[in-house]
Amino acid sequence: MCFAVMYIYITRDASIEYSQETSQRLNRKLADRVAHETEPFKDGVPNEEELEHFFHNVMVINPSVEVYLLDTEGKILSYFAPFGEVKLEQVGLDPIHTFIEDTAAFIKGEDPRNPGVYKVFSASQVYADDIHMGYMYVILASQELATASESLASGFGWSLALKSIFVTLVLTFLVGLLIIWLLTKNLNKIMTTVSEFREGKLDARIKTKTRGEFSDLANNFNNMADTIVENIDELKSVDRLRKELITNVSHDLRTPLTAIHGYAETLLLMEGQLDEKQKKEYTEVILSSTKRVIKLVDDLFEISKLESDHIQTNRETFSISQMLSDIIMKYELLAKSKSITLTIENVEKDVFIYADIALIDRVFQNLLDNALKHTPHGESISVVIDENKSNGMVSIKIQDTGVGIPKDELPFIFDRFKKIKGNTKEGSGLGLAIVKKILELHEVEINVQSELDKGTAFSFDLPMAK
Ligand SMILES: Nc1ncnc2c1ncn2[C@@H]1O[C@H](COP(=O)(O)OP(=O)(O)OP(=O)(O)O)[C@@H](O)[C@H]1O
Ligand SMILES: [Mg+2]
DSSP: OHHHHHHHHHHHHHHHHHHHHHHHHHTTTHHHHHHHHSOOEETTEEOHHHHHHHHHHHHHHOTTOEEEEEETTSBEEEEEOOSSOOOOSBOOSHHHHHHHHOTTOOOEEEETTEEEEEEEEEEEEEEETTEEEEEEEEESSOHHHHHHHHHHHHHHHHHHHHHHHHHHHHHHHHHHHHHHHHHHHHHHHHHHHHHHHHTTOTTOOOOOOSOSHHHHHHHHHHHHHHHHHHHHHHHHHHHHHHHHHHHHHHHHHHHHHHHHHHHHHHHHHTTTTSOHHHHHHHHHHHHHHHHHHHHHHHHHHHHHHHHSTTOOOOOEEEEHHHHHHHHHHHHHHHHHHTTOEEEEESOSSOOEEEEOHHHHHHHHHHHHHHHHHTOOTTOEEEEEEEEETTTTEEEEEEEEOSSOOOGGGGGGTTSTTOOOTTOOSSOOSOHHHHHHHHHHHTTOOEEEEEETTTEEEEEEEEEBOO
């Protein structure tokens, strides 16, 4: 509405200005011609008789003009204006000078009949015997003409205004309808999908093609839905793991606890009937079962500690050669009892690494425990240390010539509670999970190579001390 009204006023003003400028251009030479067609001065004074006659003729031909003769100061000497009185005695000369000097100017001058009102005009200098006597000043739109044209323009303006207002209102209404339709269409789509998702259809997503606020909203909803689904999956997998853990732990605890309970009961019930050898045997079973329970509880405690988010390694510089020599010494007796050759290569000189001593010690213990468990009599186990100065790492390999691991089981041996089918050796399957976690905390990976009946090799790198 406002725009329509503004538009009308601007158009109306512009069209009036345009018609006035056109009129001034067309009649530019009018005053000049009037000045030359007559002899305005005779003997230095205005030639009243001739002027009146001439002015009369001009106005008969063109009633929209008023003609004035001015002296050099702008004072009105003579005029012929049929409508109303002339109120000014003198008109300003500035617009007249500008008009004469600048032939392209659109300029208005004072209207002698309406003080303070400016109108388009034509003007020319008047000479008598080469003496500048004054000016011929022609007002181009007379009073009646101005009133007529203004009322025409305003009538035209109002009808244009009404039409513009009508067209603008119709257009605004249509655009409004279109916007509401677009908004509700997209909103409905979003609302439907949100309801579906809320009712449990977790794969419901909003399809968007366009760009803009709605597609941002839709994308945000889709991302949020993805995150919720991921979280649900994670919670489900955590819950599954928790159930697995409880099952495994109860199973692994039951066996040694049943043994402890059974043998302790037998010892009590058959007191006096058992010889010393039997008593020792039963007590040893109780002791080894207790050890198993303690080991299981320790391992569980260790893995839950390693898997908690706030575990931190306590790294320092130490000699890996020294650590391995000490560990091997501890295992030597056991190896000898199984006639297994246990060797360590490249320990002649100290190799220093930067790692957590206690955790790395656990890695070697677990890997050597496994190697000794799965390597038959007469076979061998070796540990190799290799310094690789180019990448600042020390690579370590623990290999045996034991039973090996089937290829299809290899990807799972680092899982918690994983035991290879057919493996009857003691153990709950937590050792390698602990090893993997410790090495992850040192930002390194562990690799395994194995061939059935040929042997197994575990290898990993550790950072060299600087
Ligand atoms: N050097 C090896 N040779 C052959 N099989 C191995 C070797 N090391 C590990 N395995 C297999 O991988 C499985 C997982 O090993 P892991 O150390 O995690 O468990 P575990 O030794 O059975 O029990 P735990 O270490 O908790 O006492 C073992 O049960 C065994 O079957
Ligand atoms: Mg083990």
